Amino acid sequence: MAKLASKPQPKGKGKESVRILISRTKLQHRITEMAREIRKDFPDEPLHLVGVLKGAVFFLTDLGKQISGDVSFDFIAVSSYGVGTHSSGQVRLTRDLDSSIEGKTVVVVEDILDTGMTLQYLLRVFEQRRPKRIRVAVLLDKPERRIAAVRADYVGFTIPNEFVVGYGLDYAERYRNLPDVGVLSLGTAEKRAAKAG
Ligand code: PRP
Numbered sequence: 001m002a003k004l005a006s007k008p009q010p011k012g013k014g015k016e017s018v019r020i021l022i023s024r025t026k027l028q029h030r031i032t033e034m035a036r037e038i039r040k041d042f043p044d045e046p047l048h049l050v051g052v053l054k055g056a057v058f059f060l061t062d063l064g065k066q067i068s069g070d071v072s073f074d075f076i077a078v079s080s081y082g083v084g085t086h087s088s089g090q091v092r093l094t095r096d097l098d099s100s101i102e103g104k105t106v107v108v109v110e111d112i113l114d115t116g117m118t119l120q121y122l123l124r125v126f127e128q129r130r131p132k133r134i135r136v137a138v139l140l141d142k143p144e145r146r147i148a149a150v151r152a153d154y155v156g157f158t159i160p161n162e163f164v165v166g167y168g169l170d171y172a173e174r175y176r177n178l179p180d181v182g183v184l185s186l187g188t189a190e191k192r193a194a195k196a197g
Contacts, residue, residue, distance in 0.1 A: 009162075019183045051073065077094045113150070115147040143158065
């Protein structure tokens, strides 16, 4: 679930709304380019894509379809606490991989790189498992919010510090199914509810 630290902004009166930031056409175009970049860097190698649930699901499936050659998938899930409110935001593994990554060329696939705490944790976990190498592909990079010293090898779009939803990204588990990435603004009622919560 999306972090409380980057709350959607209230938009005065009216209803909750989403303004498209990156259209589905732009997403697909850039994802195709990213797939080519990744395969170009490793032309002859099997690639093992590791998607970070749940936000990365659509990105992984679209990216995976565009990478030619030998590709396998696995998924991992984490939850995080205190990111943004405590500088030591803690991350916990809630679902591990199905198979070993030892000796594999792993591409970690994330929907968004925000504080970087999740990725920092995952890279530590994966490095202990002796993969051949690890690369990181993120669809969205929000560098203004970075706390951990991590970076992605492949970035779809660098975005400003706004609360984004859609294409896998949620607000309280909603909006993941939007085909575009948009900026969420809360209406007055939702603003009151968010404050109360
Ligand atoms: C999001 C996203 C990343 C993480 C990035 O997951 O999918 O995993 O936050 O944030 P960070 O760089 O600040 O660590 P989230 O915890 O919202 O879970 P979800 O993917 O299930 O929505």
